[in-house]
Each structure stands twice: as C-alpha cells, then as structure tokens.
Amino acid sequence: MKYTESHEWIELSGKIGIVGVTDYAQKELGEIVYVELPEKGRRVSSGEEVAVLESTKAAADIYSPVSGTIVEVNERLKDNAQLINESPQGEGWVFKIALDHLSEWDSLLDEKGYLALVM
Amino acid sequence: MEPLSFGEDVRKTALHSRHQALGAKMVEFAGWEMPLQYKGIIPEHHAVRERVGLFDVSHMGRVKVSGPDAETLLDYLSTNLITGKKIGSATYTVWCHSEGGSVDDLIVYREGEDRFFVVVNASNREKDLAHLIRESSGYRVSIEACKEEGILALQGPLAQNAMRTLFPDVEEVKPMTFLPLLYQGKELILSGTGYTGAGGYELYGAISSLIQIWDRFMAQVVEPVGLGARDTLRLEMGFALYGHELSDTISPNESVSAWTVKWSKPDFLGKKRLAVLEQSSHKRQQLGIVLQEGGIGREGYPVLKQGEIIGRVTSGTFSPSLRKAIAIILVEGNFKEGDNLEVDIRGKRVAAEVASLPFWRQKK
Numbered sequence: 001m002k003y004t005e006s007h008e009w010i011e012l013s014g015k016i017g018i019v020g021v022t023d024y025a026q027k028e029l030g031e032i033v034y035v036e037l038p039e040k041g042r043r044v045s046s047g048e049e050v051a052v053l054e055s056t057k058a059a060a061d062i063y064s065p066v067s068g069t070i071v072e073v074n075e076r077l078k079d080n081a082q083l084i085n086e087s088p089q090g091e092g093w094v095f096k097i098a099l100d101h102l103s104e105w106d107s108l109l110d111e112k113g114y115l116a117l118v119m
Numbered sequence: 120m121e122p123l124s125f126g127e128d129v130r131k132t133a134l135h136s137r138h139q140a141l142g143a144k145m146v147e148f149a150g151w152e153m154p155l156q157y158k159g160i161i162p163e164h165h166a167v168r169e170r171v172g173l174f175d176v177s178h179m180g181r182v183k184v185s186g187p188d189a190e191t192l193l194d195y196l197s198t199n200l201i202t203g204k205k206i207g208s209a210t211y212t213v214w215c216h217s218e219g220g221s222v223d224d225l226i227v228y229r230e231g232e233d234r235f236f237v238v239v240n241a242s243n244r245e246k247d248l249a250h251l252i253r254e255s256s257g258y259r260v261s262i263e264a265c266k267e268e269g270i271l272a273l274q275g276p277l278a279q280n281a282m283r284t285l286f287p288d289v290e291e292v293k294p295m296t297f298l299p300l301l302y303q304g305k306e307l308i309l310s311g312t313g314y315t316g317a318g319g320y321e322l323y324g325a326i327s328s329l330i331q332i333w334d335r336f337m338a339q340v341v342e343p344v345g346l347g348a349r350d351t352l353r354l355e356m357g358f359a360l361y362g363h364e365l366s367d368t369i370s371p372n373e374s375v376s377a378w379t380v381k382w383s384k385p386d387f388l389g390k391k392r393l394a395v396l397e398q399s400s401h402k403r404q405q406l407g408i409v410l411q412e413g414g415i416g417r418e419g420y421p422v423l424k425q426g427e428i429i430g431r432v433t434s435g436t437f438s439p440s441l442r443k444a445i446a447i448i449l450v451e452g453n454f455k456e457g458d459n460l461e462v463d464i465r466g467k468r469v470a471a472e473v474a475s476l477p478f479w480r481q482k483k
Contacts, residue, residue: 030144030347031161033437034413034444051175052465054415056160056347056437063262078413 001089002065003114009089012105017066020075020093021053021084024118025079029055032084037073038095044070046104051094053084062094072096074083125403128129132177132331133269149241153346155368160347162402164439167317167352170481171275172344173336178241179270180446181323182248184232186260193235194417196254196388199379200373204229209312210296213371214250215389221365225248226312228297233288238270238323240361241422246398254388269329271322273336274344274352276481278319282309285332292320297381302328314349315476316356351433354436357407357476358450363434364405364447365420370396373403375476379464381397403451409479411470416462423461423468431458432462440479 001011001091012018024030036052044064048093051062073095077083084092099105109117128153139192142156154175156163166172194201199212204230204396216220223243228236239247244264273282275483282289282333282399284308290300291356307324322332324400337343350360360363372380372393380393396402410416416435430450446462455462458473 030156033157033161034415036414052414054413054437056351056439057155058416059415 002043002108002110003117004063004065004108005117006063007053007118008062010105010108014098015099015102016071017068017097017099017105018093019062019097020067021062021088022114022118023088026085026088026092027058029053029057031110032081035081035094037075037077038070040070040073042070044068044097054081056071064097065108066097067100068097069100070095071098080099088094120301123308130178132175133330134175134177135229135336137330137358138175139334142185143343143345146346148346149178149250151241153178154343158341158348160345160351161439163344163348164351166342167275167315167348168440169276169343171273171277171281171283171319171341172348173268173333173341174272174274174344174346174349175333176272176321176349177269177329180239180241180244181265181268181270182239183235183236183252183263183265184251184260185231185263186258186360187233187256189233189235189260190229192255192258193237194384195380196251197227197387198376198381198387198393199227199388200381200384201227201229201235206231207296207298209297209310210453211353213365213374213376214247215371215393216250216367217389217392218371219389219392221361221369221371221374223249223413224359224361224365224371224379228308228310230299238321242362254292265323267326268323271329271333271336272313272315273322273341274313274315274319280319281336281339284339285335289320291467293392294318295454302332302424315352315360316358316479317352338381350434351436351439354434354447355438355440355479357447357479359477360434364449369403369433369449372397373405373449375405375407384399403432403449404453405447405449406454407474407476408446408448408462408471409441409474409478410446410462411472412463413444413467414462414467415444416448416464416469416471418448421448421463422471423463424452424458426456428463429460434478435462438478445474446480
C-alpha cells in the first residue's frame with residue numbers, strides 16, 4: 001500500500017489501483033455523511049480532484065494518486081457513507097483506477113514516509 | 120486538514136482539562152478553545168434528542184444591567200418587548216444598530232424591578248458591552264460584565280430528571296423562566312433556556328461551582344456534547360446563529376428571528392430603518408430548505424430558482440434527525456413551503472425544497 005500527502009491510500013493489484021482515504025484523514029474529517037463518486041470510465045490525471053467527502057463539518061476533496069481511467073466505484077458508499085469511518089482502508093474504499101503509468105506508483109509515499117507526515 | 124494549533128491569545132474555559140481528559144477534539148471558536156466533539160457529532164446529537172447531554176458554553180458572556188432606567192434602556196435596545204416582563208422571565212431578542220443591522224441576538228433576564236442581566240454570544244461579548252455602554256448615556260443604569268463565571272447547558276428530554284438530582288427546585292423552572300439559587304453560598308442561575316429545541320436548562324455561576332456541577336452530571340448518565348452537535352441541533356430548529364443568519368448587514372426582520380420584532384412598540388433602536396426595509400421590495404427573507412439529493416449546501420453556496428441566483432445559504436448541515444441535508448437560505452423574492460429551488464454545490468445544481476421551520480419537531 002502506498003500513500004499521498006493529501007491522505008489517500010492506493011493498493012495495487014496488477015494494473016488496477018484501489019483508492020481510499022487514510023484512517024488519519026477520516027478521523028480528521030469526522031463523520032462522513034455523503035460521498036460524491038466519480039463517473040466510471042472517467043480519465044483522470046494524478047492529483048486531479050475525483051470525489052468529494054461530505055462530513056458533518058466540511059467537504060473534502062479526494063485526489064487521484066495516479067493517472068488513469070476509473071474502472072469501478074464503491075456503490076455501497078451511496079447509502080453507507082459511514083463505511084469510510086468504520087473501515088477506511090477496507091470496505092470504505094472509494095474507487096478503482098487502471099493506471100496509465102506503473103512508474104507513478106514508485107513516486108508515492110510508502111507507509112513509513114506517510115506516517116512521518118502525520119505523526 | 121491542517122493540524123490544529125491555537126494562538127497564544129486563545130482563551131480556555133475553566134473546564135478545559137475536563138474536555139481534554141474526555142478526549143475531545145478542540146477547535147477555536149470566537150477566540151476560545153472549545154470542544155467540537157467527544158464521541159462524534161451524530162451520536163452526541165442523538166444523545167440530546169433522545170436522552171440528555173451537557174455542554175460547556177462558558178465562552179458566552181453575561182452582563183448585568185441594573186438601575187432605575189434599566190428596563191427602559193433594554194426595551195429601547197431590543198426588537199422584542201422587555202417593558203412589563205415578569206420578574207424571573209427570560210426573553211429572546213435581537214439588538215439593532217441605528218442603521219438596522221443586527222448587533223447581536225441574546226436573552227434578556229429580569230431579576231427584579233430594576234435588575235436585569237443579558238447573555239450574549241461569545242463572538243460579540245466586547246462589541247455588545249461597548250454598545251450597551253455607548254447607548255446607556257443619559258440613562259440611570261450601571262453595567263457590569265460578569266467575570267470568573269461559566270455557563271453550562273443541560274439539554275434533552277431527560278434533562279429535568281438529571282437536574283432534579285442536584286436541584287429539586289427545578290420543577291418551578293418552566294421554559295423561558297429562571298430561578299436564582301445559591302450553590303455552596305454562591306449565586307447560581309438556573310434557567311429554562313437552551314439552543315437545541317430538546318428542552319432543558321442553562322446554568323450561570325461561579326467557575327468553582329460549575330466545575331463541581333459538571334463532575335456531578337458526568338458521574339450520572341449525562342453525555343458531554345460539543346459545539347458540532349450544538350450547531351446541528353440549533354439548525355434543525357431553525358434558530359439563528361449570529362454571523363450567519365444575523366449580522367451587521369442582515370436585519371432581524373429579514374431573518375429567522377423576524378418574530379422578535381414587535382412593531383407595536385413605540386420605538387426601539389433601529390426601528391425606523393427596519394420599518395423602511397419592511398416596505399421595500401429589496402427586503403430579503405430567510406427560509407429553510409431540504410436538499411432532495413446528495414451533498415450538503417454549505418454557507419455561501421448560491422441558491423437558484425429556474426437558473427437565476429436568488430440568494431445564498433447562511434447555514435447548512437446534515438441533519439442527523441432527518442438524515443437529510445438541511446439549510447437556511449437568505450433570498451430575495453417570495454417563496455413558500457414546497458417551492459422547488461436549487462443549490463449550487465461546487466458547480467453542481469442540487470434540487471432543494473422549501474420547508475417549514477423548525478425542520479424537526481419533538482414527537483408528542
């Protein structure tokens with residue numbers, strides 16, 4: 001699993017990345033009550049704003065950690081936005097993306113690097 | 120998601136260490152470091168709607184106004200009627216400046232023929248005191264800001280049960296009335312007021328008393344509640360929050376607090392300007408809306424009718440009781456319950472319907 005400075009995580013399986021927000025991010029945001037999901041098939045660049053989390057306190061953008069095509073979104077979040085609080089790095093994943101360049105993976109933060117950022 | 124940091128001039132309430140020990144997430148609000156939430160906004164909200172919750176609202180200010188002209192002065196400053204109010208009554212009102220904008224919204228308490236006090240918003244403590252002092256010129260009154268005091272709010276359907284264990288006299292305290300008590304020899308005000316619509320009380324008293332009372336409630340089944348749930352609770356009731364629904368540029372008769380404006384009063388500060396505005400086609404109005412799709416209409420977001428911008432959101436949140444996004448909007452034009460509007464949420468038009476206030480009503 002790799003991380004971004006904007007508190008997303010990404011896990012790679014072949015050329016498909018699964019993306020969500022970190023436990024630190026969900027704690028900072030508070031209770032998530034609504035998720036605006038991206039369209040399947042949308043092409044995005046790394047760092048582009050892809051989804052929006054609405055918490056009881058504020059709205060926060062989710063940025064794509066990599067460039068590619070959105071291949072799947074977590075439909076369960078439509079009625080169960082709190083999954084992001086309950087299981088941010090599991091059932092609360094947000095979207096899957098087919099990576100354009102596997103090389104982008106290497107430039108992301110590893111766990112040690114991310115923890116150093118939020119500690 | 121910036122890490123929280125507090126400036127050196129940020130004030131702490133006497134219960135600060137209690138909040139920290141409870142694991143509260145602290146935020147800066149109106150120059151005070153206050154608990155935003157303990158367990159979470161939604162469970163705290165439900166605790167108040169269904170059971171009973173305790174808030175530290177010591178950031179608010181209490182100012183005593185006494186003297187032979189206290190009633191006349193407070194009546195002149197208030198949109199609501201103060202003259203003739205019974206001893207032991209609490210009256211919600213707005214104060215205007217001469218141009219018709221709102222100085223603050225507050226509660227005026229009558230302790231005696233010549234003795235009153237007011238409880239004002241944290242963000243306006245200094246401004247209100249200056250306003251009072253300036254406007255009191257020529258009136259025989261003395262004005263004293265209470266120091267070394269705190270304020271607690273105990274709110275919810277079980278508030279009376281919890282309060283009775285400490286103060287058996289609570290039965291006498293009906294909504295919008297209050298009772299002066301002594302707690303360990305110190306003055307304590309038990310007031311049938313609040314900001315949640317859930318029923319309950321507020322307590323004004325010495326810091327030493329309130330710390331003890333906080334601990335005694337915490338030893339019961341009372342849950343601590345932060346400012347986050349305080350905001351969702353007040354918004355479900357359609358109550359104004361100064362700086363959002365009322366401000367220097369939002370007059371009370373345009374706001375959800377328009378009902379406080381008593382036109383039958385011979386005069387009050389700002390009345391002339393409010394009367395002109397009342398007849399003007401530029402007078403705006405505040406309405407409640409319920410969003411029909413996902414997303415939350417937050418403060419400042421544009422509100423549209425058939426593609427035309429008619430105003431903006433003044434407060435918006437997710438209502439934990441209704442499980443829908445709700446908002447108060449300030450718009451030009453006349454709209455009624457059931458009308459269809461739209462909110463521009465970051466470039467996306469989301470359908471909304473005008474709703475009657477309060478959004479939420481206690482089941483009988």
